[in-house]
Amino acid sequence: MSNEILEKLADVVVKGKIKEAKPLAEEALAAGIDAKTIIFDSLSKAMAVVGEKYESKQYFLPQVLLAAQTMYQALDVALPKLEVDANAVPGKVVLAVVEGDVHDIGKNIVKAMLTGAGLTIFDLGRDVPVKNIVEKAKAEDAQIVAASTLMTPTLASMKEIERMLAEENLKGKMKTIIGGGATSKEFAAQIGTDGWAYDAVEAVQVVQNLLK
Amino acid sequence: MNGGISTTPKERFIAALKGEKLDRPAVGCVTQSVTVDQMEAVGAFWPEAHSDANQMALLGAAGYEVFGFENARIPFCLTVEAEAFGCTVDLGKVDRTPMVKKHLYAAEDTPVFPEGFLEKGRVKTVIEATKLLKQKYGDKLPIVVGTTGPLTIAGHLVGTENLLLMMITDPEAVHKFIKVAAELEKQYLKALVAAGADVIAMSDPSASTDMLSGEMFDEFAKPYTKIAWEGAEGAIKILHICGDTTILLDHMIDTGADALSIEEKVNPAKAVELVAGRAALVGNMGVVRPLLQGTPEECVQHALEIKAAGFNVVAPGCGLAARVPKANIEAMVKTVKG
Numbered sequence: 001m002s003n004e005i006l007e008k009l010a011d012v013v014v015k016g017k018i019k020e021a022k023p024l025a026e027e028a029l030a031a032g033i034d035a036k037t038i039i040f041d042s043l044s045k046a047m048a049v050v051g052e053k054y055e056s057k058q059y060f061l062p063q064v065l066l067a068a069q070t071m072y073q074a075l076d077v078a079l080p081k082l083e084v085d086a087n088a089v090p091g092k093v094v095l096a097v098v099e100g101d102v103h104d105i106g107k108n109i110v111k112a113m114l115t116g117a118g119l120t121i122f123d124l125g126r127d128v129p130v131k132n133i134v135e136k137a138k139a140e141d142a143q144i145v146a147a148s149t150l151m152t153p154t155l156a157s158m159k160e161i162e163r164m165l166a167e168e169n170l171k172g173k174m175k176t177i178i179g180g181g182a183t184s185k186e187f188a189a190q191i192g193t194d195g196w197a198y199d200a201v202e203a204v205q206v207v208q209n210l211l212k
Numbered sequence: 213m214n215g216g217i218s219t220t221p222k223e224r225f226i227a228a229l230k231g232e233k234l235d236r237p238a239v240g241c242v243t244q245s246v247t248v249d250q251m252e253a254v255g256a257f258w259p260e261a262h263s264d265a266n267q268m269a270l271l272g273a274a275g276y277e278v279f280g281f282e283n284a285r286i287p288f289c290l291t292v293e294a295e296a297f298g299c300t301v302d303l304g305k306v307d308r309t310p311m312v313k314k315h316l317y318a319a320e321d322t323p324v325f326p327e328g329f330l331e332k333g334r335v336k337t338v339i340e341a342t343k344l345l346k347q348k349y350g351d352k353l354p355i356v357v358g359t360t361g362p363l364t365i366a367g368h369l370v371g372t373e374n375l376l377l378m379m380i381t382d383p384e385a386v387h388k389f390i391k392v393a394a395e396l397e398k399q400y401l402k403a404l405v406a407a408g409a410d411v412i413a414m415s416d417p418s419a420s421t422d423m424l425s426g427e428m429f430d431e432f433a434k435p436y437t438k439i440a441w442e443g444a445e446g447a448i449k450i451l452h453i454c455g456d457t458t459i460l461l462d463h464m465i466d467t468g469a470d471a472l473s474i475e476e477k478v479n480p481a482k483a484v485e486l487v488a489g490r491a492a493l494v495g496n497m498g499v500v501r502p503l504l505q506g507t508p509e510e511c512v513q514h515a516l517e518i519k520a521a522g523f524n525v526v527a528p529g530c531g532l533a534a535r536v537p538k539a540n541i542e543a544m545v546k547t548v549k550g
Binding site for chain 1 (some may be wrong): 285305306307308311312313372373376377379381401421422423424425428454499500501504505533534535
């Protein structure tokens with residue numbers, strides 16, 4: 001029974017049946033399935049499938065965005081019931097599009113995929129000054145600072161993140177990952193980030209590796 | 213055209229865009245073409261030049277004056293149409309292009325067509341700058357005016373993420389927004405051609421394959437691009453779309469574009485093979501690499517590859533970043549001109 005609900009919920013997320021997600025998540029909780037199982041055995045798997053479909057060009061952004069919205073509907077129900085697990089792998093990520101850029105669709109997808117992977121995301125939105133990103137990461141004791149930009153003039157901000165973290169002796173303790181159209185693996189290596197990802201699917205793997 | 217007979221940049225550029233056989237490709241920039249070096253050379257600067265026709269015209273010819281680009285090109289952003297609709301635009305800084313701060317509408321709203329927009333704001337600035345360029349450079353340089361594709365404008369109106377979601381949840385509403393954008397674009401193009409634009413380079417980044425499938429492009433972009441092109445009669449039509457457009461090239465040709473401007477994510481030889489002379493090809497030097505972050509030697513290599521592949525115009529594959537080093541652009545131009 002519980003497996004059936006979880007599979008159905010995953011299917012609802014993958015297909016983006018947005019209105020069905022909330023009642024199903026509630027049904028799962030009522031059936032005695034704990035929130036952690038809902039998140040990891042259903043929502044995570046669903047977002048992984050969505051990622052695969054995007055990679056293989058079966059899905060494009062509209063479908064991915066809809067699946068993410070659907071996942072959030074279920075997550076709104078499950079998250080408040082999640083018991084804090086003291087032994088859980090830490091996974092706090094501060095996420096932002098850097099100042100001077102408002103292109104945030106990619107960032108929002110990364111957020112959905114990382115959330116789906118069970119990480120806690122502090123999303124600062126778009127057009128965010130570097131100072132705010134580093135302050136938030138410190139305040140939340142985050143392990144990962146993730147920044148994105150689609151534009152070239154704003155690449156300098158990513159270098160600035162590295163500089164500020166180094167200045168505060170946080171480099172190495174907090175890991176950085178960048179992404180977005182204007183970035184590249186070479187650029188990331190050049191400015192000394194800990195990771196770079198081509199897209200949201202790869203971002204999940206890179207972040208999980210950084211957390212190891 | 214014969215290599216021995218001297219030709220103006222304009223003759224070469226136009227012939228190249230028409231797909232005529234030439235002794236070498238044309239070289240220039242049909243996407244955002246201005247760098248800080250050019251601003252300093254001609255004494256006109258962002259952000260002021262975005263709303264001043266004289267400064268815009270000066271910068272529009274700066275690529276030619278400073279680097280020997282074989283075309284003039286204005287304006288320097290993709291926010292003119294959005295602003296005409298009433299979106300708030302941040303004009304940016306000396307090295308940062310303008311951006312739309314906030315969208316205007318919710319899905320259920322009915323977008324309002326901004327009557328009289330040709331006489332107002334930066335639409336008027338671009339039209340005036342086109343006239344100024346035509347007066348001063350009309351015989352020598354093709355005047356390329358960059359505009360925004362209907363799908364991208366619609367994204368500015370209702371939010372691009374919302375627009376993409378609505379393609380599944382509420383396609384009718386998507387059509388409602390793109391339709392009004394296409395109508396504005398058509399009227400705008402007509403006014404630009406009347407003002408002297410020889411070439412319209414319409415960029416539609418939100419129609420990229422990073423966003424949409426080919427089928428979605430055909431449903432939401434193609435019909436409206438065609439409507440917009442109706443205004444470009446008498447000019448050469450370039451369609452620019454970002455990202456890896458390999459699977460989109462046929463769809464782009466189907467809009468009726470004379471030339472396609474594409475990014476380095478498409479292999480140049482593959483692009484020439486796929487397009488097979490059905491449209492001219494413009495591009496596809498990588499703007500981040502090699503132009504912004506690479507060396508002049510890398511730029512030479514890349515330009516040679518594009519030239520050898522058979523591109524009609526060698527140009528940056530997307531808008532130039534304002535901080536692209538002078539030496540890299542010089543390397544691109546010199547490699548093409550020989």
